Amino acid sequence: MKMSGGVEWALHCAVVLSAADRPVPAVRLAELHDVSSSYLAKQLQALSRAGLIRAAQGHAGGYELARPADGITVLDVVEAVDGAQPAFTCTEIRQRGPLATPPEACLRPCPIARTMSVADQAWRAALRAVTVADLAQEVTGDNTDAFTVLRGWLTA
């Protein structure tokens, strides 16, 4: 029950990219957060494959958001990096062993799987309710010129 550590990096990068007005290279994002650039690239590639960010190659290239920040939810980022499959997978052990339940009585998922599914959907709903734009606004808070200095550092 442990989430991939790269999810945190990907979310921070998404917030930073929402403030940038031009493509930002992965190396720049890495030294901004003081993390391994090679490994951060892996997370950004996952975001790119999911269609959340767009990659621009060549000179003055980098990554930029493919959609407006208020159209990208936290769940989108989490699923892109960590996988979209639910945490719990029912192996149907009720159909095994000497007292196996007959298949005709297993048309619906077992109560355990249903309970897990409900909890999983609640978790996803909570993450779907927050967008990258919401995170960015909370990060800045009252000092609105935080984005200005960030842009200046990104372009320098």
Add this chain to the structure above:
Amino acid sequence: MKMSGGVEWALHCAVVLSAADRPVPAVRLAELHDVSSSYLAKQLQALSRAGLIRAAQGHAGGYELARPADGITVLDVVEAVDGAQPAFTCTEIRQRGPLATPPEACLRPCPIARTMSVADQAWRAALRAVTVADLAQEVTGDNTDAFTVLRGWLTA
């Protein structure tokens, strides 16, 4: 973001134990579900350490629920087997790098950690709302004598 596979076994065992009227050995539970008895023992030990089930040693020993089935929630079992720590852990990368946020501005968790925490609490609340007794009742459904044949197989 993957849950330990033993959680499913532990939950099924909890439901079975709620129907038993005497201690059930781990080997019996293992062959009932057709799983590795040695590995299932590890999960049962975790439940025992958490105080959910009680172990009786010696001849005619085994495991039995330490509390009434309606007093054990699904969350209790999940936390006992898979750990109680939340899936997301904030590493405070906002305090690192050239544009590090000063510590005096980090008195509260960052928005990302807050969002994850809210989602985690929603997930836990959904699991806390279901007890082992609820699962047992749903498993039996209309054929109420399912527990009778189960007890007969456990004692035989």
Add this chain to the structure above:
DNA sequence: GGATCGTTACTCGGATAATAAGTGTCCGAGTGAACGAGG
């Protein structure tokens, strides 16, 4: 006959290998921009 002691078989518990996933790193393919030569 009853109680006691020793034996025995059965139980859990933690310590120990094998496996899969996650983490971290590297170098090559591709691309856009900049620079210089020519018109």
Add this chain to the structure above:
DNA sequence: CCTCGTTCACTCGGACACTTATTATCCGAGTAACGATCC
């Protein structure tokens, strides 16, 4: 002065080792029941 071709440096992308967590297994410590023995 403008346009075109070439070169070049910079970018991403996927393929390759290493570490950590999960999965699976084994054998030893402890204990309750059973049976034989003694009072």
